[in-house]
Amino acid sequence: xSALQGIRVLELAESVAGEYCGKLLADFGAEIIxxxxxxxxxxxxxxxxxxxxxxxxxxxxxxAYLNTGKHSVALDLDTAGSTLDTLLAxxxxxxxxxxxxxxxxxxxxxxxxxxxxxxLVFCSITDFGLTPPDDRLHATDLTVMNSAGWAYHTPTGAxxxxxxxxxxxxxxxxxxxxxxxxxxxxxxxxxxxxxxxxEISKQEVLLSRLxxxxxxxxxxEMNVSAERDAFDLAGPAGIFECRDGFAYIWMSxxxxxxALRELLDDTTWMNDFPDNWLERGCTAERVTLCRQHLGAWLxxxxxxxxxxxxxxxxxxLVAVNNAEDLLACEQYEYRGFFTELRHPIIGNARxxxxxxxxxxxxxxxxxxxxxxxxxxQHLATVTGGAL
Amino acid sequence: MTQxxxGPLQGIRVIELTKVxxxxxxxxxxxxxxxxxIRIESEGSLDVTRIYGVDxxxxxxxxMAVNPQKLSAQINMKSEQGIALLLDLLAKSDxxxxxxxxxAIERLGLGYERVKNVNPGIIFTSMxxxxxxxxxxxxxxxxxxxxxxxxxxxxxxxxxxxxxGMNVRYADSTFGTAAALASVAxxxxxxxxxEGQFIDVSAVETMTSMxxxxxxxxTLNDEIQACDGNRHAEMAPHGVxxxxxxxxxxxxxxxDDAWAVIANxxxxxxxxxxxxxxxxxxxxxxxxxxxxxxxSLISHWSTCQDASEAAAELQHAGxxxxxxxxxxxxxxxxxxxxxxxYPEVSTSDGNSRAIxxxxxxxxxxxxxxxGAPRLGEHNHYVFGEILGxxxxxxxxxxxxxxxx
Numbered sequence: 001x002s003a004l005q006g007i008r009v010l011e012l013a014e015s016v017a018g019e020y021c022g023k024l025l026a027d028f029g030a031e032i033i034x035x036x037x038x039x040x041x042x043x044x045x046x047x048x049x050x051x052x053x054x055x056x057x058x059x060x061x062x063x064a065y066l067n068t069g070k071h072s073v074a075l076d077l078d079t080a081g082s083t084l085d086t087l088l089a090x091x092x093x094x095x096x097x098x099x100x101x102x103x104x105x106x107x108x109x110x111x112x113x114x115x116x117x118x119x120l121v122f123c124s125i126t127d128f129g130l131t132p133p134d135d136r137l138h139a140t141d142l143t144v145m146n147s148a149g150w151a152y153h154t155p156t157g158a159x160x161x162x163x164x165x166x167x168x169x170x171x172x173x174x175x176x177x178x179x180x181x182x183x184x185x186x187x188x189x190x191x192x193x194x195x196x197x198x199e200i201s202k203q204e205v206l207l208s209r210l211x212x213x214x215x216x217x218x219x220x221e222m223n224v225s226a227e228r229d230a231f232d233l234a235g236p237a238g239i240f241e242c243r244d245g246f247a248y249i250w251m252s253x254x255x256x257x258x259a260l261r262e263l264l265d266d267t268t269w270m271n272d273f274p275d276n277w278l279e280r281g282c283t284a285e286r287v288t289l290c291r292q293h294l295g296a297w298l299x300x301x302x303x304x305x306x307x308x309x310x311x312x313x314x315x316x317l318v319a320v321n322n323a324e325d326l327l328a329c330e331q332y333e334y335r336g337f338f339t340e341l342r343h344p345i346i347g348n349a350r351x352x353x354x355x356x357x358x359x360x361x362x363x364x365x366x367x368x369x370x371x372x373x374x375x376x377q378h379l380a381t382v383t384g385g386a387l
Numbered sequence: 388m389t390q391x392x393x394g395p396l397q398g399i400r401v402i403e404l405t406k407v408x409x410x411x412x413x414x415x416x417x418x419x420x421x422x423x424x425i426r427i428e429s430e431g432s433l434d435v436t437r438i439y440g441v442d443x444x445x446x447x448x449x450x451m452a453v454n455p456q457k458l459s460a461q462i463n464m465k466s467e468q469g470i471a472l473l474l475d476l477l478a479k480s481d482x483x484x485x486x487x488x489x490x491a492i493e494r495l496g497l498g499y500e501r502v503k504n505v506n507p508g509i510i511f512t513s514m515x516x517x518x519x520x521x522x523x524x525x526x527x528x529x530x531x532x533x534x535x536x537x538x539x540x541x542x543x544x545x546x547x548x549x550x551x552g553m554n555v556r557y558a559d560s561t562f563g564t565a566a567a568l569a570s571v572a573x574x575x576x577x578x579x580x581x582e583g584q585f586i587d588v589s590a591v592e593t594m595t596s597m598x599x600x601x602x603x604x605x606t607l608n609d610e611i612q613a614c615d616g617n618r619h620a621e622m623a624p625h626g627v628x629x630x631x632x633x634x635x636x637x638x639x640x641x642x643d644d645a646w647a648v649i650a651n652x653x654x655x656x657x658x659x660x661x662x663x664x665x666x667x668x669x670x671x672x673x674x675x676x677x678x679x680x681x682x683s684l685i686s687h688w689s690t691c692q693d694a695s696e697a698a699a700e701l702q703h704a705g706x707x708x709x710x711x712x713x714x715x716x717x718x719x720x721x722x723x724x725x726x727x728x729y730p731e732v733s734t735s736d737g738n739s740r741a742i743x744x745x746x747x748x749x750x751x752x753x754x755x756x757x758g759a760p761r762l763g764e765h766n767h768y769v770f771g772e773i774l775g776x777x778x779x780x781x782x783x784x785x786x787x788x789x790x791x
Contacts, residue, residue, distance in 0.1 A: 167543060179568065211412070219448070239551065331518075
């Protein structure tokens with residue numbers, strides 16, 4: 001049995017945010033009907049990475065990841081007439097990620113949805129909300145990451161002469177917004193009192209993820225400035241090079257310092273540091289010196305070995321893994337994080353699964369992403385023969 | 388009957404046994420969706436955010452940031468009576484959220500099996516760096532460790548250089564959101580069937596999920612995604628460029644037409660009136676091939692620009708562009724204030740303060756009006772109204788240290 005069994009979702013979304021939201025709901029067992037433009041399909045089908053780096057149809061690894069467990073119906077909404085309304089009357093949820101004018105053009109304003117489809121959970125995801133100011137009408141995830149402060153403050157300890165960074169991959173803002181949308185939709189599905197309209201702003205989602213810092217800034221308890229390190233914490237924590245890659249070390253407490261003493265071969269340099277310096281004497285000079293010595297030592301170590309020894313001593317040192325490490329990771333293997341799926345065009349591949357294990361309603365990518373229009377005949381079933 | 392503030396989770400009671408940020412963030416999301424969220428606290432094991440570097444534990448800024456609109460009740464979980472009291476409360480609750488150290492919840496005598504015995508419908512959500520079980524589940528770490536282990540840090544950095552990772556503040560709140568999502572999906576199942584369950588959420592796997600397409604690159608083609616600065620395979624230019632006064636401008640060309648608009652905007656300043664028709668930049672493939680030159684030309688123009696004005700000019704021409712916001716910009720952003728993103732809430736001492744609101748707006752939303760609770764502020768409500776203990780019984784529990 002699945003947690004969202006029996007829930008039918010109409011996915012009008014055509015970009016990463018909405019498609020990721022739909023994928024998350026599909027992993028919980030919801031039935032997703034994805035509407036795609038006949039001929040070209042979702043624009044994410046044209047984005048890489050591509051199987052064998054071949055940008056041919058049905059080769060997109062991005063689309064394959066974002067659309068597991070869904071049904072694809074090829075339908076041109078511009079010529080669909082009353083079909084869209086018939087669909088709306090037969091689904092529980094709608095996910096959209098177009099700007100406001102698209103919703104207006106398709107007579108899907110919130111007012112109208114609330115009036116004509118009061119049982120529907122209708123979720124819109126946009127960059128800045130449905131009523132952006134004139135100077136925010138155009139955005140990509142890069143510009144939203146910059147409008148939300150994450151870019152300016154990444155990496156930690158950013159060099160003020162070098163550009164702010166977009167984060168991990170091309171779509172961080174979209175993944176976060178998709179996750180937020182899935183949460184809101186699932187919550188609304190718990191309420192039997194009727195439908196709701198939901199408006200997700202990528203900028204606000206990204207800012208809400210910063211609440212620990214931002215709430216202290218807005219209440220005047222933390223300094224606000226144009227400094228690139230305004231979000232940072234003091235101390236020697238950071239990424240260091242190892243013999244076979246990189247490792248991340250976190251040190252903030254005297255116990256970490258003691259553990260480091262046991263871990264290192266040469267600890268003579270540590271003798272000039274007070275035992276509680278991480279809490280009470282974290283000066284720039286000490287941080288620099290500590291980082292120098294740590295860095296020199298880690299260069300001689302293998303990341304996984306150093307991490308295993310450090311963890312046993314209570315020191316939070318971890319490998320900076322890459323995708324290859326994850327595919328070989330014993331913990332991921334144990335939990336069955338990767339799911340192997342067979343796609344008719346791109347073949348067998350392992351897909352990242354879900355980060356939660358539910359004891360009674362297991363979650364997983366239920367089937368490979370659909371071919372364009374693979375389930376167009378399914379419309380009649382959805383609407384009980386009305387189409 | 389829980390407190391009534393509206394919202395989709397009105398009537399749902401959540402018990403939080405959480406620390407620091409990720410667990411409390413999950414609880415905050417549920418509270419913002421209308422649930423009654425009760426933090427269980429005790430003088431003997433206060434959360435670090437209540438006490439670290441703080442004069443008054445009822446006014447700890449970090450705690451107040453992540454715990455608005457929650458209730459606080461004191462139970463000493465190191466006493467058998469305390470555990471019994473907590474089990475009584477869990478019998479009248481819907482969700483338990485915990486992110487204590489690995490194994491700590493079992494050592495307290497509050498493992499899933501015991502809680503299930505008093506409430507088969509409970510949703511027991513356990514959050515751990517690597518999840519609750521497995522060969523590495525014993526390992527612990529903070530948010531940047533989640534990001535490092537997940538693969539996410541390895542792709543954040545300048546092109547051709549060592550990884551720099553996301554800002555140190557990334558990961559806890561995203562992890563908390565994943566835990567909230569799983570809890571709410573399980574709640575829907577519980578509402579239909581009466582069946583509760585155990586949920587085991589992994590922080591590291593949550594982070595990997597946020598870069599699934601980069602993982603697909605490996606699983607499909609055996610290629611490892613390297614740090615690529617601000618590059619984007621399908622867009623050029625796609626970068627963040629220096630402006631006057633140490634400010635930065637992010638811009639992206641979604642297609643060739645967008646590039647032509649950008650080219651016309653900067654052509655005169657860079658002394659290349661024919662830039663829009665320059666064959667080196669005419670197509671995406673050509674721009675990708677000459678991307679360093681492209682970035683250099685744009686930087687040449689941008690260094691003489693005011694970031695906000697340049698972003699506005701590009702926006703009016705239909706281009707995705709933004710100043711790279713500093714913390715000052717975030718706090719003073721008129722758009723956010725106009726949308727009430729920083730709502731005012733009342734604190735228990737009768738003052739008001741601004742907090743960070745949710746990432747959503749919705750119809751029939753839950754009211755968000757209260758700040759974070761004082762330690763034990765809701766003892767009377769929890770022990771008296773929910774558990775039905777008399778004044779005398781409550782006084783005795785306080786005297787004996789069970790509700791300290």
